[in-house]
Amino acid sequence: MTIILHELVGADPARPFSPHCWKAVMALAHKGLPFERSNVCFTKVPEVEGGVSKTVPVIRDGDQVVSDSFMIAAYLEETYPDRPSLFGGEGGQAMARFVESWTNTVLHGVMRDIAMKGIHDALAPVDQAYFRSSREARVGKTLEQMVEGREAALAALPGTLMPVRVTLKSQPWIGGSSPLFADYIVFGALQWVRLTSNARLLEADDPVKDWFERCLDLYDGLGRSVPQSA
Amino acid sequence: MTIILHELVGADPARPFSPHCWKAVMALAHKGLPFERSNVCFTKVPEVEGGVSKTVPVIRDGDQVVSDSFMIAAYLEETYPDRPSLFGGEGGQAMARFVESWTNTVLHGVMRDIAMKGIHDALAPVDQAYFRSSREARVGKTLEQMVEGREAALAALPGTLMPVRVTLKSQPWIGGSSPLFADYIVFGALQWVRLTSNARLLEADDPVKDWFERCLDLYDGLGRSVPQSA
Incomplete structure (x- = not known):
């Protein structure tokens, strides 16, 4: 199933710039997992996934919702241990x-x-x-x-x-x-x-x-x- | 066999102070390896183990001589893999x-x-x-x-x-x-x-x-x- 990544953008949705969201993008690509980037602007962040977090990135993976770039990386590492490791131990x-x-x-x-x-x-x-x-x-x-x-x-x-x-x-x-x-x-x-x-x-x-x-x-x-x- | 650690001291041999030597001391203790601390002052460092290094720490482990605190830790990790890990992967x-x-x-x-x-x-x-x-x-x-x-x-x-x-x-x-x-x-x-x-x-x-x-x-x-x- 495709993972949804909620990612911050400004006026131009084609230019996501958040450092924390880019960490999640790279972590998902590192794991080789299919994902879809869903845009959100600053003032709409509180509405993401029913308001689970004050910040993005937030991912939805099936029925799992995870926020915070480090927690997302840790979740991916634990959930997909057979894919390339994000931490090396x-x-x-x-x-x-x-x-x-x-x-x-x-x-x-x-x-x-x-x-x-x-x-x-x-x-x-x-x-x-x-x-x-x-x-x-x-x-x-x-x-x-x-x-x-x-x-x-x-x-x-x-x-x-x-x-x-x-x-x-x-x-x-x-x-x-x-x-x-x-x-x-x-x-x-x-x-x-x-x-x-x-x-x-x-x-x-x-x-x-x-x-x-x-x-x-x-x-x-x-x-x-x-x-x-x- | 007891490992020899060549360690920097000043005028008082009971007060080793080098940050790099303390890293080696703690690494040896972490591995639970018996070791003997051998004192050396700044101007005698070039004589340690036949002049292998410009700096201490230097360790001798049997016929192996290793200098540089990080290289010592890496050597201990590789040589004693069954003892507690210094790096966690x-x-x-x-x-x-x-x-x-x-x-x-x-x-x-x-x-x-x-x-x-x-x-x-x-x-x-x-x-x-x-x-x-x-x-x-x-x-x-x-x-x-x-x-x-x-x-x-x-x-x-x-x-x-x-x-x-x-x-x-x-x-x-x-x-x-x-x-x-x-x-x-x-x-x-x-x-x-x-x-x-x-x-x-x-x-x-x-x-x-x-x-x-x-x-x-x-x-x-x-x-x-x-x-x-x-």
Whole structure:
């Protein structure tokens, strides 16, 4: 049965941009499971699957409904153990939480300041109002203040990505010899900005750039199928 | 056969402080392998095991000699697969590289500035001269400049540890339900500063403090057996 993925979009339904939803997209593709992407805008998220979650992604797999990108990956791993593993064992599942924690608390902070204006501008007016008030409350800055931080965030990004760059000296993927969910966690953050900003994030000779391009190529270019923001 | 661990010390051989050597100590204890700690000061490292490595830890296990804390953990995992796993699978081994990369590039930078003076002062004079010149060259600051950064580093530390703190919301150890080598990687950094500084690093109600105390308790209080710097 085809799994339904409820995924965030802005005014253009062909440009899903949420980092958390992209993690779920890549996890489903990794498992080789057929899935259908169902669009939802910010202000309609509370209606998804009868209001099970304040956020997307949410998946429906038959009669199972699961929200939260990490819980979705864990559900897929447990439910489809014979398909390629997303974690490479229990230790990998535990440490993917560390990769997620670093991504959410460190990398997303930098990315958010780079992408903020592009995300806002990509939304329909009703979602813009919601987005502004919810993000301003969460971050404790006005949207304009976050936008002002854009140049500083761009300058900080290469240094922020150092743990990824050093990891890639030991192995081609964060997951080791092949990509795992931990790769998709970091990929989601870069994809988020690729789709909402025309900023040049990474230098051509940066190993993180090479890794990101390889992520975009995975599963017949699934990540690349949405072009970078103009 | 007892494994020999060559481990860095300063003027007092009873106070080994190297974060990388502590990772090897904890890895050996985790595997339940008998081992003997052999002391070496900075300027004698090039003589260890016939000069196999510029750094310690180095272990000798029968006729096998292995250097570098991560390579030691990987060697122990491969050689003693029937003993408790240090990685919890291939994914865990790969992602432990990410934890290591974050620890070395982010956490150690902060810790170094906090601990620098204490480390220097704990060395014998000949090692002090080596330590100063090698560290000043590596970091690109004078020892005095690093020491000046101490207050700023102490203030930055709680924020720096956020990825660990958030991970501990999902699970009791970085390794999941029980500690793995990834825990010892971060432990090593905190133990390094505990043994070379009397700074109060973590607030009593910080979950990272609770985790660190639990690390100190492991293996009959192995980490706690060396008291905090006065």
